[in-house]
Amino acid sequence: MDIDIEDILAELDRDTTAVDESLPSHDEIPSESNTTSHTLLNNSLETGLNNDKNGKRITTTVATDNNLRIVSPELSFKQLMTCWRNERCAPELLPFPHELMKRMMSRIQEQMEYIENISMGFLENDHTHYSDHSPQDRNKLATDDDPVATRMNSNHDSKLPLLCMEAEIERVKFVIRSFIRCRLSKIDKFSLYLRQLKEDDTNIISLDEILSREELEYHERHFLISLKLLNDSVLKYMPTELQAINDTEGSVNMIEEPDWNKFVFIHVVGPPDGNLEKDSSLTTNEFNKYCYSVTIPELKEDVELTINSIYVMRYEVIRDLLKAGKVELI
Amino acid sequence: MYGDLANKLILEAKRTQQLNHKQKHAQLPMYHEDLIRNIIKEVTQLKKNTDFLKDQQEQLQNQEGNDNGLDENVLKCQYFVTLLCMERNKRCLLAYQKLRCDMLDSLAWSNSNSSIMELESNDLSHQEQEYLKEYGELITDLKSGEWADIDLSGSLTPPSDVFIDVRVLKDAGEIQTEYGVFNLIKDSQFFVRQSDVERLIQQGYLQKI
Amino acid sequence: MSLPKHLQETFSPEEIQFIVENEPIKIFPRITTRQRINHRDHNNNNKGHNDTSRRNWKLITTKDFPLNNMVAMQTTTVTLWIALLLKQQSKCSIIAPDWLTIRSLDQSIQYEKKHEDRFSKLPWNWLVLAQLLFGKAPDDFHDPVHELRNRIQDLREIRQLKVLKGLKYLNESHLQLDNLSVLEINELRPFIIDIMDKLRELHSAAHGESNANEADDEEDFNFS
Numbered sequence: 001m002d003i004d005i006e007d008i009l010a011e012l013d014r015d016t017t018a019v020d021e022s023l024p025s026h027d028e029i030p031s032e033s034n035t036t037s038h039t040l041l042n043n044s045l046e047t048g049l050n051n052d053k054n055g056k057r058i059t060t061t062v063a064t065d066n067n068l069r070i071v072s073p074e075l076s077f078k079q080l081m082t083c084w085r086n087e088r089c090a091p092e093l094l095p096f097p098h099e100l101m102k103r104m105m106s107r108i109q110e111q112m113e114y115i116e117n118i119s120m121g122f123l124e125n126d127h128t129h130y131s132d133h134s135p136q137d138r139n140k141l142a143t144d145d146d147p148v149a150t151r152m153n154s155n156h157d158s159k160l161p162l163l164c165m166e167a168e169i170e171r172v173k174f175v176i177r178s179f180i181r182c183r184l185s186k187i188d189k190f191s192l193y194l195r196q197l198k199e200d201d202t203n204i205i206s207l208d209e210i211l212s213r214e215e216l217e218y219h220e221r222h223f224l225i226s227l228k229l230l231n232d233s234v235l236k237y238m239p240t241e242l243q244a245i246n247d248t249e250g251s252v253n254m255i256e257e258p259d260w261n262k263f264v265f266i267h268v269v270g271p272p273d274g275n276l277e278k279d280s281s282l283t284t285n286e287f288n289k290y291c292y293s294v295t296i297p298e299l300k301e302d303v304e305l306t307i308n309s310i311y312v313m314r315y316e317v318i319r320d321l322l323k324a325g326k327v328e329l330i
Numbered sequence: 331m332y333g334d335l336a337n338k339l340i341l342e343a344k345r346t347q348q349l350n351h352k353q354k355h356a357q358l359p360m361y362h363e364d365l366i367r368n369i370i371k372e373v374t375q376l377k378k379n380t381d382f383l384k385d386q387q388e389q390l391q392n393q394e395g396n397d398n399g400l401d402e403n404v405l406k407c408q409y410f411v412t413l414l415c416m417e418r419n420k421r422c423l424l425a426y427q428k429l430r431c432d433m434l435d436s437l438a439w440s441n442s443n444s445s446i447m448e449l450e451s452n453d454l455s456h457q458e459q460e461y462l463k464e465y466g467e468l469i470t471d472l473k474s475g476e477w478a479d480i481d482l483s484g485s486l487t488p489p490s491d492v493f494i495d496v497r498v499l500k501d502a503g504e505i506q507t508e509y510g511v512f513n514l515i516k517d518s519q520f521f522v523r524q525s526d527v528e529r530l531i532q533q534g535y536l537q538k539i
Numbered sequence: 540m541s542l543p544k545h546l547q548e549t550f551s552p553e554e555i556q557f558i559v560e561n562e563p564i565k566i567f568p569r570i571t572t573r574q575r576i577n578h579r580d581h582n583n584n585n586k587g588h589n590d591t592s593r594r595n596w597k598l599i600t601t602k603d604f605p606l607n608n609m610v611a612m613q614t615t616t617v618t619l620w621i622a623l624l625l626k627q628q629s630k631c632s633i634i635a636p637d638w639l640t641i642r643s644l645d646q647s648i649q650y651e652k653k654h655e656d657r658f659s660k661l662p663w664n665w666l667v668l669a670q671l672l673f674g675k676a677p678d679d680f681h682d683p684v685h686e687l688r689n690r691i692q693d694l695r696e697i698r699q700l701k702v703l704k705g706l707k708y709l710n711e712s713h714l715q716l717d718n719l720s721v722l723e724i725n726e727l728r729p730f731i732i733d734i735m736d737k738l739r740e741l742h743s744a745a746h747g748e749s750n751a752n753e754a755d756d757e758e759d760f761n762f763s
Contacts, residue, residue: 163624163628171600177482225468229458233458234423
């Protein structure tokens with residue numbers, strides 16, 4: 001049975017940014033086809049992989065052009081969950097997933113409109129059904145096992161998908177909310193450190209890439225009002241030589257940096273494309289298991305991180321593997 | 331002794347921090363204005379001392395021919411200790427203010443408008459009130475921008491059920507939802523969509539059953 | 540702070556449950572959603588004013604194909620939270636996973652008792668999944684739920700004891716913890732990380748490689 005072609009095509013319907021006229025319409029694709037991969041665009045560089053439940057690898061091809069990105073909804077959500085968990089566990093602020101967030105936000109908006117349309121249709125049909133019920137009404141309902149089920153049944157199950165879609169959208173919103181709130185707290189914590197990054201041109205990755213546009217603005221504005229508060233209540237009463245907020249000369253460095261060596265729990269997942277053979281940083285150990293070899297500089301100790309295993313490790317040691325998506329924080 | 335006052339302030343901050351670690355809701359004690367003013371006075375005094383010590387040192391250096399190595403070392407040492415005292419006072423003041431700042435941030439996010447109102451009149455310094463107002467505006471702007479659909483200040487507990495039963499704890503008037511109008515009278519119960527009443531639960535009008 | 544302190548150290552139990560709820564599970568639907576007419580014709584008509592489109596599931600975090608093609612009493616796989624929602628509405632029964640039977644759990648308990656230095660290969664979500672299903676789908680088990688519950692509790696206790704014994708091996712280098720579940724990790728996280736970070740600081744201090752991590756009382760107040 002082929003589920004995934006459906007999915008990719010359904011995605012085409014939804015993603016307003018990605019419609020290729022030359023693609024065959026739904027009806028021309030045999031729904032029982034066994035094709036496991038479907039190349040939508042030729043200039044693909046990034047490939048998202050997903051295991052379906054039969055263990056078969058399903059390839060969703062992704063275009064590199066920003067405007068023509070097609071990533072299946074379940075893969076996007078999976079990536080979002082990973083980003084959220086990584087961000088919550090990492091001692092530093094991780095780069096903002098610009099593309100992923102753009103996709104998620106536009107999906108949410110579309111879905112909200114869709115839900116609204118459906119529920120408006122319902123309201124027209126049975127407005128009285130969902131108006132408020134007094135405690136008396138409630139008692140009447142309580143005699144049934146489950147008030148929701150009662151109403152569902154009375155409505156010929158037609159509200160079930162709606163209920164489900166509403167639940168889903170709340171879930172997505174929660175993850176994004178928690179993710180952003182976590183990022184904001186890190187932006188606050190490392191406010192001065194991030195400013196330092198901004199001024200330092202030698203960085204490989206610029207602040208614009210680490211932060212989203214909204215985050216950049218938040219960072220700047222929050223810094224300014226905090227500085228104003230500290231100036232007005234403390235700093236302006238200090239002798240001139242002690243008025244700096246980012247004093248690195250004194251006996252204690254006042255700029256807080258992420259604790260690069262903090263211990264984190266990691267799950268070694270392997271290369272994101274699932275191709276173990278092509279990952280040149282992978283080696284096989286004496287038990288013939290695939291692993292990444294890392295070194296803890298301070299202890300001059302080598303450690304093998306085997307795929308699918310769980311470790312507690314210093315963040316700095318696995319930072320590159322994390323950014324390459326080869327380990328996840330858990 | 332120099333630094334004693336700052337130490338008192340920092341102990342106070344530590345106590346506040348521990349208190350807040352145990353309780354979920356941030357409680358901000360009164361701003362220690364007197365203590366802070368006295369610490370600032372101390373810094374001014376210390377500054378005068380350093381200026382004086384510097385003068386002495388220069389005078390000593392200008393006296394030719396005298397073997398005053400010992401005196402010079404004593405002066406240097408005094409000067410250095412005084413500087414450290416000043417620096418420490420500054421750190422303590424900043425740490426105290428920073429902790430309160432963080433707590434004000436939490437408060438601004440927690441949405442409890444009523445508790446913010448209470449605080450503004452009593453326990454905050456003038457500057458802190460100003461800060462709280464500005465940070466509140468920042469959050470409002472952030473919420474209405476790109477992430478308007480997300481409700482950034484919404485619940486950080488994962489949604490478990492979309493529809494929930496709630497009991498009304500205090501009269502809240504009528505609310506309009508997609509599913510009709512609800513008249514929230516004390517002690518009545520409703521079956522509503524959680525996201526519609528999130529705010530009312532946070533504000534203590536409704537309770538999830 | 541924009542993220543409460545208790546969420547900065549580790550995930551809340553509710554968040555762990557949330558993570559687990561996104562995993563697939565097998566169900567027996569009690570309803571049929573597959574439509575005779577080609578349902579895809581309606582996919583393009585998302586405006587919602589048309590009756591048939593309302594019956595369609597259109598999801599943004601998971602495949603909606605299985606949901607739009609449910610056939611009563613034919614096994615299908617859906618995301619756990621959807622399964623629980625359907626269950627709540629009496630629209631399906633949930634098929635308990637193979638490891639969640641008395642026989643299988645007894646084997647796991649045996650293994651745990653036999654091997655003092657390792658954990659049995661339970662799925663990464665075993666504890667949370669068991670608790671969720673006991674609470675929300677108790678009538679879907681073939682075995683008596685209270686006995687299953689006892690065994691899960693036994694397993695949990697045996698494993699907790701092992702973890703406690705293992706704590707003396709905490710060091711400043713690293714630790715391998717295979718087969719520990721997401722909830723177990725989450726509970727241990729603050730403790731293990733705190734201790735290992737302290738050991739690391741001690742080690743650094745003793746070897747004089749870095750004195751940057753001086754821990755005194757003011758450290759928490761460092762202005763940042």
